[in-house]
Amino acid sequence: MSLLTPMPTGTDLRAEIDRLRKERNAVILAHYYQKPELQDLADFVGDSLELSRKAADTDAEVIAFCGVKFMAETAKILSPDKIVVLPDMEAGCSLEDSCPPEKFAAFRAQHPDHIALTYINCSTEVKALSDIIVTSSSAETILSQIPRDQPVIFGPDRHLGGYLNRKFDREMLLWPGVCIVHEAFSERELLKLKEQHPDAPVAAHPECPPHIVDHADIVGSTSAILQYAKTFAGDTLIVATEPHIIHQMQKALPHKTFIGAPGADGNCNCNICPYMALNNLEKLYLCLRDLTPRVEIEEGLRIKAKRSLDRMLDMASGTIGLGDLGRMGVPLP
Ligand code: 13P
Ligand code: SF4
Numbered sequence: 264m265s266l267l268t269p270m271p272t273g274t275d276l277r278a279e280i281d282r283l284r285k286e287r288n289a290v291i292l293a294h295y296y297q298k299p300e301l302q303d304l305a306d307f308v309g310d311s312l313e314l315s316r317k318a319a320d321t322d323a324e325v326i327a328f329c330g331v332k333f334m335a336e337t338a339k340i341l342s343p344d345k346i347v348v349l350p351d352m353e354a355g356c357s358l359e360d361s362c363p364p365e366k367f368a369a370f371r372a373q374h375p376d377h378i379a380l381t382y383i384n385c386s387t388e389v390k391a392l393s394d395i396i397v398t399s400s401s402a403e404t405i406l407s408q409i410p411r412d413q414p415v416i417f418g419p420d421r422h423l424g425g426y427l428n429r430k431f432d433r434e435m436l437l438w439p440g441v442c443i444v445h446e447a448f449s450e451r452e453l454l455k456l457k458e459q460h461p462d463a464p465v466a467a468h469p470e471c472p473p474h475i476v477d478h479a480d481i482v483g484s485t486s487a488i489l490q491y492a493k494t495f496a497g498d499t500l501i502v503a504t505e506p507h508i509i510h511q512m513q514k515a516l517p518h519k520t521f522i523g524a525p526g527a528d529g530n531c532n533c534n535i536c537p538y539m540a541l542n543n544l545e546k547l548y549l550c551l552r553d554l555t556p557r558v559e560i561e562e563g564l565r566i567k568a569k570r571s572l573d574r575m576l577d578m579a580s581g582t583i584g585l586g587d588l589g590r591m592g593v594p595l596p
Pocket of ligand 1: 309310311312384398399400442470483484485486
């Protein structure tokens with residue numbers, strides 16, 4: 264039986280969240296894939312890299328993370344003295360699930376001359392087993408700093424890894440994970456939509472499979488897609504990523520039309536991330552009130568995971584390149 268007090272009926276959730284945010288000295292961070300009401304309440308809305316930077320820099324005592332578990336864990340790794348709460352601890356990610364740490368460790372052991380460049384969408388354990396973390400907005404900057412003759416394992420998203428391999432003419436070994444949301448976009452339905460809107464460009468996230476990315480006019484992270492939406496010259500944009508990001512586009516450009524790319528039957532909700540969708544206003548209120556569910560990470564594991572995340576933050580801002588890591592005495596396998 265839960266020891267937590269249920270929410271009193273008639274609670275004004277928005278007002279209560281605002282009161283608790285001040286009382287707790289909390290910052291509310293939200294990813295672009297969150298429900299509009301959560302995005303609107305957040306102190307900061309961003310992509311995975313921007314949210315990591317915010318989590319590392321905040322003065323707040325509590326971080327309420329409206330996103331998925333690996334994002335809240337990243338916040339805790341970077342800000343261990345803060346209380347980090349996630350409205351729903353079941354908010355996972357298919358990419359994280361695809362990459363159990365023991366299997367990843369065994370794969371690394373089979374390729375001792377490779378470094379592990381790993382997408383942030385993974386567990387803390389996999390981060391601890393990795394050399395450098397990337398997000399979709401930092402992956403290109405970071406990969407371009409890694410010498411061409413350095414063998415690389417890229418996991419867990421094979422579509423992002425494949426996209427980078429094609430763009431940079433690399434042969435990174437790919438872990439076979441996928442995002443179930445981006446995997447669900449249908450090429451046939453996208454082509455139908457393009458026929459109906461022949462002047463509309465297509466913006467796609469690199470987690471999409473190649474048969475979607477190949478039709479895109481711009482491929483980029485959520486923040487890159489949003490930036491494109493704010494600057495493209497036309498009236499209509501087809502958006503091949505989780506459609507909750509369209510909320511920010513509509514707010515910025517209410518007179519333009521943004522159409523989410525469809526899934527298999529053209530009508531399903533399969534382009535909505537079921538993990539992100541677990542968070543809602545009521546759970547945000549409860550986690551701020553009760554300061555639970557809380558992210559806790561064993562200190563030894565956290566320190567190992569922080570090493571690969573710190574490299575990402577440094578390399579994404581161009582502070583150091585891979586060559587400098589050796590000079591700094593950072594052991595890369
Ligand atoms: P970005 O916000 O880094 O583009 O990531 C998208 C994503 O899939 C988050 O789960
Ligand atoms: Fe994971 Fe895909 Fe959901 Fe992002 S959209 S959290 S990659 S399942």
